[in-house]
Amino acid sequence: MKNLNRFRPKAANALVQEVLAEKLGGLAAYDVDEADKISKDISATIRLQLPRYKYVVQTLVSEQCGNGATTAIQCVWDEDCDAYVHQRYVTGSIWCEVLVFAIFHY
Numbered sequence: 001m002k003n004l005n006r007f008r009p010k011a012a013n014a015l016v017q018e019v020l021a022e023k024l025g026g027l028a029a030y031d032v033d034e035a036d037k038i039s040k041d042i043s044a045t046i047r048l049q050l051p052r053y054k055y056v057v058q059t060l061v062s063e064q065c066g067n068g069a070t071t072a073i074q075c076v077w078d079e080d081c082d083a084y085v086h087q088r089y090v091t092g093s094i095w096c097e098v099l100v101f102a103i104f105h106y
Helices: 009-024 032-049
Strands: 054-063 083-090 094-103
Touching: 009 032, 009 083, 009 094, 032 054, 032 094
Parallel strands: none
Antiparallel strands: 054 094, 083 094
């Protein structure tokens, strides 16, 4: 079965960049009390704007304090239909990483 409404990573990346700039651009500093709320808000906004597929949106918001961070993923899926995008947003005090997994539901 060929999926004619394929997930478009470039469009999804542009959307994620736009949402991150909107939600994090005005923040002056990292606030541990707001990080959970902001993370959920970013994930919900991205999920609502992407059509068709089943989505898993993982958002990590942390304080940027000079230490490094490494993430890794492994997925087992249909390469013809399923995909993901990955985006980072870093300012002087905030580090955010968003992963969007798009899974076609047959």
